[in-house]
Amino acid sequence: MASLDAFFAPRTVAVVGASRDPAKIGHLVTKYLLESEARVYPVNPSAREILGRPCYPALESIPGEVDLAVLAVPAPATVDVVRECVKKGVRAIIAQASGFGETGEAGRRLETEIRDILSSVPGDRRPRLLGPNTLGVYVPRNRLDTTFTVRERSPRPGPGDIAFISQSGATAVCIMEAAASMGVGLSAFAGIGNKLDVDENELLDYFAADPHTRAIAFYLENFKDGRGFLERCRRITPRKPVVVLKAGRSASGMRAAALHTGSLAGSDRVVEGALRQVGAFRAYDEEELVDLARVLGQGRPLAGRRVAVLTTAGGLGVILTDLLESRDRGVGLELAPISEEGKARLRSALVPFASVHNPIDLTANSSNQHYADALRVLEEEEGVDAILCVMQFQSPYVDEALADLIIDRFHHGPKPMVVVTIGGELSWRGLRRLGEARVPVYPSLWRAVRATAALYQRGCYLARCTGVTAQGTAAAQLRPRAWEGGSCHV
Amino acid sequence: MASLDAFFAPRTVAVVGASRDPAKIGHLVTKYLLESEARVYPVNPSAREILGRPCYPALESIPGEVDLAVLAVPAPATVDVVRECVKKGVRAIIAQASGFGETGEAGRRLETEIRDILSSVPGDRRPRLLGPNTLGVYVPRNRLDTTFTVRERSPRPGPGDIAFISQSGATAVCIMEAAASMGVGLSAFAGIGNKLDVDENELLDYFAADPHTRAIAFYLENFKDGRGFLERCRRITPRKPVVVLKAGRSASGMRAAALHTGSLAGSDRVVEGALRQVGAFRAYDEEELVDLARVLGQGRPLAGRRVAVLTTAGGLGVILTDLLESRDRGVGLELAPISEEGKARLRSALVPFASVHNPIDLTANSSNQHYADALRVLEEEEGVDAILCVMQFQSPYVDEALADLIIDRFHHGPKPMVVVTIGGELSWRGLRRLGEARVPVYPSLWRAVRATAALYQRGCYLARCTGVTAQGTAAAQLRPRAWEGGSCHV
Numbered sequence: 001m002a003s004l005d006a007f008f009a010p011r012t013v014a015v016v017g018a019s020r021d022p023a024k025i026g027h028l029v030t031k032y033l034l035e036s037e038a039r040v041y042p043v044n045p046s047a048r049e050i051l052g053r054p055c056y057p058a059l060e061s062i063p064g065e066v067d068l069a070v071l072a073v074p075a076p077a078t079v080d081v082v083r084e085c086v087k088k089g090v091r092a093i094i095a096q097a098s099g100f101g102e103t104g105e106a107g108r109r110l111e112t113e114i115r116d117i118l119s120s121v122p123g124d125r126r127p128r129l130l131g132p133n134t135l136g137v138y139v140p141r142n143r144l145d146t147t148f149t150v151r152e153r154s155p156r157p158g159p160g161d162i163a164f165i166s167q168s169g170a171t172a173v174c175i176m177e178a179a180a181s182m183g184v185g186l187s188a189f190a191g192i193g194n195k196l197d198v199d200e201n202e203l204l205d206y207f208a209a210d211p212h213t214r215a216i217a218f219y220l221e222n223f224k225d226g227r228g229f230l231e232r233c234r235r236i237t238p239r240k241p242v243v244v245l246k247a248g249r250s251a252s253g254m255r256a257a258a259l260h261t262g263s264l265a266g267s268d269r270v271v272e273g274a275l276r277q278v279g280a281f282r283a284y285d286e287e288e289l290v291d292l293a294r295v296l297g298q299g300r301p302l303a304g305r306r307v308a309v310l311t312t313a314g315g316l317g318v319i320l321t322d323l324l325e326s327r328d329r330g331v332g333l334e335l336a337p338i339s340e341e342g343k344a345r346l347r348s349a350l351v352p353f354a355s356v357h358n359p360i361d362l363t364a365n366s367s368n369q370h371y372a373d374a375l376r377v378l379e380e381e382e383g384v385d386a387i388l389c390v391m392q393f394q395s396p397y398v399d400e401a402l403a404d405l406i407i408d409r410f411h412h413g414p415k416p417m418v419v420v421t422i423g424g425e426l427s428w429r430g431l432r433r434l435g436e437a438r439v440p441v442y443p444s445l446w447r448a449v450r451a452t453a454a455l456y457q458r459g460c461y462l463a464r465c466t467g468v469t470a471q472g473t474a475a476a477q478l479r480p481r482a483w484e485g486g487s488c489h490v
Numbered sequence: 491m492a493s494l495d496a497f498f499a500p501r502t503v504a505v506v507g508a509s510r511d512p513a514k515i516g517h518l519v520t521k522y523l524l525e526s527e528a529r530v531y532p533v534n535p536s537a538r539e540i541l542g543r544p545c546y547p548a549l550e551s552i553p554g555e556v557d558l559a560v561l562a563v564p565a566p567a568t569v570d571v572v573r574e575c576v577k578k579g580v581r582a583i584i585a586q587a588s589g590f591g592e593t594g595e596a597g598r599r600l601e602t603e604i605r606d607i608l609s610s611v612p613g614d615r616r617p618r619l620l621g622p623n624t625l626g627v628y629v630p631r632n633r634l635d636t637t638f639t640v641r642e643r644s645p646r647p648g649p650g651d652i653a654f655i656s657q658s659g660a661t662a663v664c665i666m667e668a669a670a671s672m673g674v675g676l677s678a679f680a681g682i683g684n685k686l687d688v689d690e691n692e693l694l695d696y697f698a699a700d701p702h703t704r705a706i707a708f709y710l711e712n713f714k715d716g717r718g719f720l721e722r723c724r725r726i727t728p729r730k731p732v733v734v735l736k737a738g739r740s741a742s743g744m745r746a747a748a749l750h751t752g753s754l755a756g757s758d759r760v761v762e763g764a765l766r767q768v769g770a771f772r773a774y775d776e777e778e779l780v781d782l783a784r785v786l787g788q789g790r791p792l793a794g795r796r797v798a799v800l801t802t803a804g805g806l807g808v809i810l811t812d813l814l815e816s817r818d819r820g821v822g823l824e825l826a827p828i829s830e831e832g833k834a835r836l837r838s839a840l841v842p843f844a845s846v847h848n849p850i851d852l853t854a855n856s857s858n859q860h861y862a863d864a865l866r867v868l869e870e871e872e873g874v875d876a877i878l879c880v881m882q883f884q885s886p887y888v889d890e891a892l893a894d895l896i897i898d899r900f901h902h903g904p905k906p907m908v909v910v911t912i913g914g915e916l917s918w919r920g921l922r923r924l925g926e927a928r929v930p931v932y933p934s935l936w937r938a939v940r941a942t943a944a945l946y947q948r949g950c951y952l953a954r955c956t957g958v959t960a961q962g963t964a965a966a967q968l969r970p971r972a973w974e975g976g977s978c979h980v
Contacts, residue, residue: 023886098843149854154884155914170854171805173884174912178933181914219805247808250815252825252848259845260804284819285809285936286912314750315661315709318737319775325740329774335742353588355749358742364639364660394644394663396513422664422776424645424671443668446775 003128004198004206006092008139008188010038010067014059014090016081017072018042018050025096025148026072027051029136032145033070041066059088068092069127070136070146075099078132079113085127086117094146095132101194102133102261111196118197133261134193135169138176140186141212147189149173160185161214161297161438162290163207165200167192167221167261175219175286182443183435184294187212194261199224201232208236215297217289218244221257226271230278237279238465241296241458244280245289246271279461281454288450295440295451300416301459304385306336307452308378309359311390312366316422316445317359320388323449331453335359336384342377349373367397372405379413386416388452391434391441393426403430407437416455420448493618494688494696496582498629498678500528500557504549504580506571507562508532508540515586515638516562517541519626522635523560531556549578558582559617560626560636565589568622569603575617576607584636585622591684592623592751601686608687623751624683625659628666630676631702637679639663650675651704651787651928652780653697655690657682657711657751665709665776672933673925674784677702684751689714691722698726705787707779708734711747716761720768727769728955731786731948734770735779736761769951771944778940785930785941790906791949794875796826797942798868799849801880802856806912806935807849810878813939821943825849826874832867839863857887862895869903876906878942881924881931883916893920897927906945910938 013033019026026044030051033040042050045057056062059069059081069090071081075097085093095114100107111132118126130136136146140159147156147169154173157180166172169191176189187210190203200218207213216236223229223246233242248257249268275282281296283289307324311317324333335358338346346356350370355361360378362370371389378387391406392398410417419434419441421427427443434441442448503523509516516534520541523530532540535547546552549559549571559580561571565587575583585604590597601622608616620626626636630649637646637659644663647670656662659681666679677700680693690708697703706726713719713736723732738747739758765772771786773779797814801807814823825848828836836846840860845851850868852860861879868877881896882888900907909924909931911917917933924931932938 103843149884150886153886153916166805168803168805168808170803170882170884171809173854174803174806174882177884177913177917181918221805221808245809247805247812249812250820252815253808253812256804256808256811256825256847256849259847260808260851285813285934286806287934287936313658313660313664314746315656315658315711315737316664316776318658318711318743318746318750319661319735321746322737322739322743323775325742330740335746353593357746357749359746361750364663392660392664394639394660394667396640396643423667426643427667428671444775444777446777 003091004202006067006128007094007130007137007190008144009142010092010144012041012065012067013038014041014043014062014066014069015072016043016059016069018044018047018055020047020050028148028150029070029072029146032151036144037142038068038144059084059090062088066090068094070094070096072096072148075107075110075132079110079117082114082117082129086121089125090127093127093129094134094136095129095196096134096136096146096148098133100132111194114196129197130190131193132196133169134191135172136191138186138189147173147191155180158185158436159187161187162293163187163210163213163216164189165192165203165216166219167195168219169193171219171286175290178286179290183432184290185436195224201225201228204229204232204236204242208232208240213240215241215243215293217293218242219289220244220246221248221261230274233275233278233280238462241293242280243283243289243292243296244275245283245286279465287447291442291447291451292454295418295454296458298438298440299418299451299455301462302385302416302456303459305333305456306383306385307333307388308336308338308381308384308386309388309390310362310371310374310378311359312362312364312392312395313390314355314361316390317361319445320390320449321359323446324388324452331449333453333456336381338381339383342381345377346374349377364395365397366392366395368399368402368405371398371402375409375413379409379415384415386418386452386455388448389417389419391419391421391430392423393430394423400430400433403433407434407439410439418442418448418452418455420445493581494692496557496618497584497620497627497680498634499632500582500634502531502555502557503528504531504533504552504556504559505562506533506549506559508534508537508545510537510540518638518640519560519562519636522641526634527632528558528634549574549580552578556580558584560584560586562586562638565597565600565622569600569607572604572607572619576611579615580617583617583619584624584626585619585686586624586626586636586638588623590622601684604686619687620680621683622686624681625662626681628676628679637663637681645670648675648926649677651677652783653677653700653703653706654679655682655693655706656709658709659683661709661776665780668776669780673922674780675926685714691715691718694719694722694726694732698722698730703730705731705733705783707783708732709779710734710736711738711751720764723765723768723770728952731783732770733773733779733782733786734765735773735776769955777937781932781937781941782944785908785944786948788928788930789908789941789945791952792875792906792946793949795823795946796873796875797823797878798826798828798871798874798876799878799880800852800861800864800868801849802852802854802882802885803880804845804851806880807851809935810880810939811849813936814878814942821939823943823946826871829871829873832871835867836864839867854885855887856882856885858889858892858895861888861892865899865903869899869905874905876908876942876945878938879907879909881909881911881920882913883920884913890920890923893923897924897929900929908932908938908942908945910935
């Protein structure tokens with residue numbers, strides 16, 4: 001078992017500080033881990049049984065090997081338990097307590113003690129440590145969950161494509177909850193906390209090689225080794241997209257980050273340019289982080305800048321056109337021209353008042369069949385590089401099968417597609433349905449346009465990468481230009 | 491009864507083209523109007539009763555006066571019915587049919603016929619006409635609803651502060667649905683369609699004087715009389731905020747608008763500068779339109795640029811700080827300094843690990859009481875011009891009473907406040923609760939920051955306006971600067 005696997009797919013997990021008290025972290029962690037595929041050993045000297053499982057007085061009394069130990073004990077006790085983990089031969093440690101380096105000198109000394117304990121162990125037997133000051137990990141596909149917010153209050157995302165690494169725990173909880181409410185799933189979450197041992201670079205390598213992960217998203221307040229991060233990005237981004245929300249951009253933001261996680265951030269302008277150069281996307285808020293990660297993980301890069309808009313409301317088509325084409329408060333893409341043959345086909349398939357010019361307007365009387373017919377025409381148009389599909393449920397001739405139709409065309413059609421839906425409960429239901437089917441869909445026109453632009457930028461980047469290996473035609477065709485108004489940088 | 495009142499508070503409404511067929515527009519309009527406070531007369535020569543009400547063969551057979559006639563008949567028939575409306579002395583006409591000027595020459599001729607009929611009537615007896623090609627009106631407080639999307643598919647917003655005027659019907663439906671799902675209400679909606687008679691300028695005047703309206707939001711594809719619009723804004727914006735989503739900014743967007751509503755738009759740069767000069771806010775997408783209208787209608791303008799951030803997740807505080815202070819992808823406001831006394835008070839009220847520096851971090855163990863205590867301190871800080879409050883429900887010590895507490899402080903506290911909540915179902919429940927209580931709250935950090943910036947810009951604008959009338963101190967204190975990264979323009 002490669003060392004980081006013990007964090008994400010352990011066969012056995014010990015919870016040190018397991019508790020019978022439902023208000024305690026050690027209770028929640030035990031309870032949620034019992035739903036996982038791992039064998040769980042509660043450890044607590046003053047209990048004989050916790051949640052129906054026999055409880056062990058100490059790590060050493062556990063029979064057999066322990067892949068992962070979750071330390072739900074206060075900061076000072078954590079040091080001793082790390083020592084016991086070494087003795088027991090534990091492979092991976094999650095140190096959840098706060099009260100370490102982020103709080104000042106005394107906490108930093110505790111971290112040094114732990115570091116000394118770990119480095120005294122020969123490399124091949126040395127446990128790896130995530131944290132301290134971390135929620136730990138959450139892996140939806142095997143239900144491994146060491147995060148300790150009450151699930152009824154913080155629903156977790158389902159299985160998905162995105163690996164999410166965060167330097168802030170509470171922030172990650174909010175972001176994951178919001179993602180879950182849109183049907184967006186994760187391949188895994190890892191909280192790196194104070195990064196005493198495992199850091200963002202190692203996790204970047206790990207998820208770059210993880211077959212379940214199609215995009216890697218970071219919330220970071222500083223880089224432990226910025227140069228190393230950039231070198232990894234340069235190697236990884238041609239294969240797998242990386243999105244970074246690096247906070248602490250402003251002077252006050254840097255101070256706030258220093259107070260929050262003890263980070264000392266460097267100049268932000270350097271970060272900005274460097275990330276762009278190595279093909280990583282930078283996000284500027286929590287919403288953009290998830291929006292970009294999902295579209296880059298799920299969508300196909302654009303081979304050109306010509307977008308077809310399919311709408312049921314003329315005004316939404318006009319706004320989308322502005323956002324797509326404008327360079328000021330827009331992304332500088334182009335509306336695809338529709339061929340005369342394509343227009344004739346659309347005319348015969350749609351209602352008389354429909355617009356067959358791009359943006360294609362099915363009108364408020366759209367039906368599932370109109371959507372199907374129009375999508376087929378656009379899929380076969382040579383001049384169309386991507387389809388931006390407005391999915392609306394107000395028309396009485398549309399029902400939930402529309403969502404399935406769009407899911408099918410997204411996964412089996414020949415063109416990249418991004419979906420947007422503006423409305424209430426029916427829209428949100430469709431949005432969650434598409435989200436769970438791993439289709440990038442957004443409840444706002446701007447967010448859908450930004451996502452489309454990200455796929456275009458990704459296409460340009462990949463063309464430049466492969467252009468080096470003699471696929472010059474594709475690279476030239478994409479004509480990458482400088483981005484003025486857009487939100488992503490490649 | 492002033493003529494436009496007949497559109498928004500009619501005592502009697504006739505539905506011409508009322509229908510027993512649930513799939514027909516004339517059925518839906520009748521059904522929804524029957525829930526209003528108005529007396530409703532279905533008109534249809536081939537039915538004796540519709541939805542339990544006696545049906546009249548023609549307008550002239552209705553006993554008594556008709557304030558409003560809703561014409562749910564096709565375009566050619568509309569011309570004749572307008573003639574009958576004149577004969578009957580109807581005060582206001584909503585012409586719903588499409589197939590007029592927006593479709594070409596034949597439709598334009600129908601419009602000319604209607605214009606001729608109306609202009610042949612002496613001014614004091616001339617009916618006013620909304621449309622054609624319009625959903626008509628929706629007034630939540632008296633349940634007057636002539637829009638004809640099925641309610642189960644398109645839930646309507648409740649009563650609120652925003653008057654919404656739209657040139658596109660289907661787009662307005664989507665926007666209203668999305669607003670409703672956030673608990674955002676309207677004072678009224680009016681679809682102006684082809685603006686044959688009543689246009690955006692007259693409605694701007696009307697809602698400027700409407701006591702139920704605190705902000706006026708427009709979706710427009712062109713101006714019928716741009717100079718008149720700007721003159722009205724100059725007069726109205728010192729009293730009531732105006733937000734304009736003027737689509738058709740890009741070359742293709744203008745073409746799309748011309749195809750959609752037959753609009754011929756002028757140069758966009760002129761629009762941009764002119765709106766700014768007369769104190770109107772410009773929105774660039776459907777989300778920003780509602781976001782700005784609600785915060786400007788409900789929030790208090792800022793007296794300075796210093797914002798206190800209250801959060802329960804350190805990382806969210808850092809991101810907010812970046813968005814508030816940065817001029818690049820931020821709004822260029824400032825983090826408020828907290829006095830030593832204020833910090834001491836926060837320290838004694840909060841948990842030991844809480845941060846008492848701005849951003850104030852209650853930590854994930856926040857309670858309702860912590861929120862209450864921290865808000866009280868920030869309210870009393872002289873250096874704080876506004877509070878940006880992150881409302882999170884993950885902590886077990888927080889419950890739904892937190893929403894009520896924040897609602898109370900928003901309405902009764904001394905400082906302007908904007909609220910943000912990031913999460914799943916509990917967040918959305920709180921968001922809707924605040925929305926219904928007319929508190930500006932957003933499900934994204936950026937949207938909350940943009941709203942805060944709008945209140946600051948509004949404050950600067952009002953200070954400049956009143957500065958002329960010798961309140962120079964306030965105006966100077968605000969030091970308005972050029973906005974580089976922000977999204978609003980005043």
